[in-house]
Amino acid sequence: MRGILFVLLTCALGAIPAPLAAQEAPMLLSDPRARMSLDSARTQLLALRMPEGERTLRRLASHPEGAPAAYYHLAAASMLKVLLTGQDPYFDEFFERSDSFKAILDDLPSSPWRTFLGAEANLQRAIVRAKQGHYVRAALATRLSYRAFNKGVEEAPGFYESYKGLGLLHLAIGSLPKSYRRLLRVIGYGGELEEGLEELRLAASRSGYNRAEARIYLSLTDILLQEAKEDGAMQLGALYEASPESPFFAFLYGFALISARRTAEAETVLLKAARTAEDPAYLYIDYIDYQLAEARFRLGRFAVAIPDYERYLARHEGPALKALTHLHLGLALEMTDRRAEAVVHYQHVQAARDFDSDASAKREADIRLARPLSAWERSLMFGRSAFDSGQNREAERLFLEVMSGSGTTAAERGEASYRLGRVYHTDGRWEEALQAYSKAADAPGDPFAKWGPWARYYMGEVEWARGNALAARVAFEAVIGYTPPYDYHQVLEKKAQHALTMLKDL
Numbered sequence: 433m434r435g436i437l438f439v440l441l442t443c444a445l446g447a448i449p450a451p452l453a454a455q456e457a458p459m460l461l462s463d464p465r466a467r468m469s470l471d472s473a474r475t476q477l478l479a480l481r482m483p484e485g486e487r488t489l490r491r492l493a494s495h496p497e498g499a500p501a502a503y504y505h506l507a508a509a510s511m512l513k514v515l516l517t518g519q520d521p522y523f524d525e526f527f528e529r530s531d532s533f534k535a536i537l538d539d540l541p542s543s544p545w546r547t548f549l550g551a552e553a554n555l556q557r558a559i560v561r562a563k564q565g566h567y568v569r570a571a572l573a574t575r576l577s578y579r580a581f582n583k584g585v586e587e588a589p590g591f592y593e594s595y596k597g598l599g600l601l602h603l604a605i606g607s608l609p610k611s612y613r614r615l616l617r618v619i620g621y622g623g624e625l626e627e628g629l630e631e632l633r634l635a636a637s638r639s640g641y642n643r644a645e646a647r648i649y650l651s652l653t654d655i656l657l658q659e660a661k662e663d664g665a666m667q668l669g670a671l672y673e674a675s676p677e678s679p680f681f682a683f684l685y686g687f688a689l690i691s692a693r694r695t696a697e698a699e700t701v702l703l704k705a706a707r708t709a710e711d712p713a714y715l716y717i718d719y720i721d722y723q724l725a726e727a728r729f730r731l732g733r734f735a736v737a738i739p740d741y742e743r744y745l746a747r748h749e750g751p752a753l754k755a756l757t758h759l760h761l762g763l764a765l766e767m768t769d770r771r772a773e774a775v776v777h778y779q780h781v782q783a784a785r786d787f788d789s790d791a792s793a794k795r796e797a798d799i800r801l802a803r804p805l806s807a808w809e810r811s812l813m814f815g816r817s818a819f820d821s822g823q824n825r826e827a828e829r830l831f832l833e834v835m836s837g838s839g840t841t842a843a844e845r846g847e848a849s850y851r852l853g854r855v856y857h858t859d860g861r862w863e864e865a866l867q868a869y870s871k872a873a874d875a876p877g878d879p880f881a882k883w884g885p886w887a888r889y890y891m892g893e894v895e896w897a898r899g900n901a902l903a904a905r906v907a908f909e910a911v912i913g914y915t916p917p918y919d920y921h922q923v924l925e926k927k928a929q930h931a932l933t934m935l936k937d938l
Contacts, residue, residue: 458640459501460545466495470505477509478644479678480516480715485509500540503533504549511556514563516680516717518750526560544588548597551580555597563750577601578621592634596642599631600649607657607926625930629653644671648684656923657930659893661692672701679709679717686723690730693858695821699727718748722757732817734764751784755793762797766805767813775801792919795880808834808844812851819855828855842877849875850883853890862894869894882919885911889928901935908932 461467469492476485486509493502510526513519534553540546554577561570578601584594605623632653635646647667654664665688672678672685682705689698702724709716725740741761745754762777781797783790805813815830834840834848853868869887876884892907911928914921 456543456545459504460540461497461501463495463497466492466498466501469495469498470501473502473505474641475675477505477512478680479675480512480680480709480717481713482509482513482715483713499536500533500545500549503529503536504552507533507553507556511560512680513715514560516715516719518563518718518748518752520749523560523564526556530557530560544584544591544594547580547584547587548591548593551577551584551594551597554580555600574601575621592638593640593642595631596635596639596646596649599628599633599635599646601628602631603628603649603653607930625657625933647671651684651688655688655691657927659927661688664688665692665694677708679705679714679720682708683717683720683723686720686727690723690727690820693820693822695727695730699724699731702727716747718744719753721747722753725757725760729760729764730817730820732814732821734767737761737764738768753789755781755783755790755797759793759797759800762800763805763813766800767810771804788920788922791917792882795919806841806844808837808840811837812844812847815848815851819851824855824859828852831855842875843881844877846872846875846877846881846883850887853887857890857894862898865894866891880918882924885914885918885921885924888914889924889931892928892931896931896935905932905935908935 458467459470461470469488473485473488473492476482476488479485486506489502489506489509492498493506495502507526507529510522510529513522514526530553533549537546537550537553540549554573558570558573558577561567561573577597581594581598581601584591585598588594602623603625605621606625606628629650632646632650635642636650637643639646648671651664651667654660654667665685668681668685668688672681675681682701686698686702686705689695689701702720705717706720706724708714709720721740721744725737725744728734728737728740738761741757741764744757745761748754758777758780762774762781765771765774765777778797778801781793783794811830811834815827815834818824818830819827831848831852835845835852840848849868850872853865853872856862856865856868859865869891872883872887873885873891876887888907889911892904892911895901895903895907908928908931911924912932916925
């Protein structure tokens with residue numbers, strides 16, 4: 433996610449921009465048959481029927497006016513392959529198609545569609561460069577995209593296609609720490625979370641070609657940032673129900689169901705998607721294997737999760753989720769009394785990227801290498817599985833046992849207090865949740881664990897839910913005051929900053 437300049441003041445005041453004048457054809461296709469061909473190709477691509485969709489786009493490219501729309505979507509198809517598989521040949525394919533697309537754009541006259549397509553071309557390149565780890569090139573492409581989207585919205589505020597890219601960029605900048613946002617503002621790049629969300633809502637409701645993408649981004653923001661996991665699951669579920677054959681929407685919906693602790697449902701959806709994706713007519717998403725393994729791991733079915741993790745490691749070429757996969761595979765092996773095999777995977781956990789998940793996985797793997805799981809840590813693992821699959825009563829029983837158990841360590845009690853707080857929180861038992869969170873915040877037992885700062889954040893969520901805005905603000909500000917490193921500090925800082933922004937707007 434990245435960000436730009438907010439141009440929806442008229443909307444905030446109740447005035448909706450007028451629709452774009454009807455002189456320009458959608459996607460520059462005036463021929464209804466060409467637009468039908470594009471619609472077919474888009475349906476095929478979203479279903480991940482890549483060979484079929486790309487054949488349809490190549491036919492469209494031979495149409496007298498079809499090349500811009502065709503090559504835009506061919507480049508988008510390659511970008512999707514890059515993101516969903518990480519395989520090297522797809523990077524080369526993307527840049528070949530993107531170069532052709534940009535050459536076609538150079539010959540087009542100025543228009544809102546030309547501006548939009550140029551902005552999208554650079555946004556695609558920024559995303560792929562970032563996936564490669566070429567962050568300077570990604571930043572340069574992002575700057576070009578930012579300027580073009582901003583220009584497009586300023587010149588044609590009723591051209592709703594542009595609001596998806598604009599909203600995504602705003603959302604990205606708005607989620608950065610304050611110091612980064614101040615720096616970007618100095619060099620002309622502003623953006624706030626709410627700006628991005630409002631623009632994405634416009635795209636989701638009014639654009640012609642970007643509704644599904646905008647809805648996906650809104651749903652993921654609900655899940656990852658706004659603690660509205662059921663809302664995100666509902667939105668992604670609607671997309672899945674509209675295209676149940678698509679492994680792409682199944683993967684997204686499965687992720688949403690896991691986040692909403694509807695883990696058994698997630699396993700069913702992801703298992704069906706994995707079987708569908710084995711058909712060569714579809715692009716296989718390696719991440720389905722990982723999410724299926726996660727669902728089974730969270731259900732406490734450790735032995736069943738092991739081959740899914742192993743399949744992900746064998747298939748996925750890039751570093752994405754490798755640290756977590758090795759860690760969770762090691763834990764699954766250890767929970768099934770295969771400690772020697774588990775150690776091999778703990779040794780493979782590397783913080784190859786500057787991501788919370790990699791750093792936290794590496795720290796936990798080092799702990800596990802130093803000593804095997806204790807009996808109480810096994811109880812905590814079973815309690816986590818119970819909570820993650822929506823079994824609050826079993827989770828509560830196990831966490832209370834740890835808290836009152838003989839010979840437990842301070843770190844084990846700190847984790848149990850935090851997780852017990854999560855149980856009470858999701859039950860709506862506010863006072864008990866605050867008591868459990870307070871114990872974890874005051875005595876996490878491990879200064880680098882997440883239990884203390886994350887407990888403080890959830891104390892703010894509880895106070896907010898009870899209508900106590902002042903106490904919520906104090907808790908969120910306390911989170912910002914924690915000094916990293918601690919597990920998942922990047923994510924927590926973004927969540928706390930977003931919560932403070934939302935409170936300020938009340």
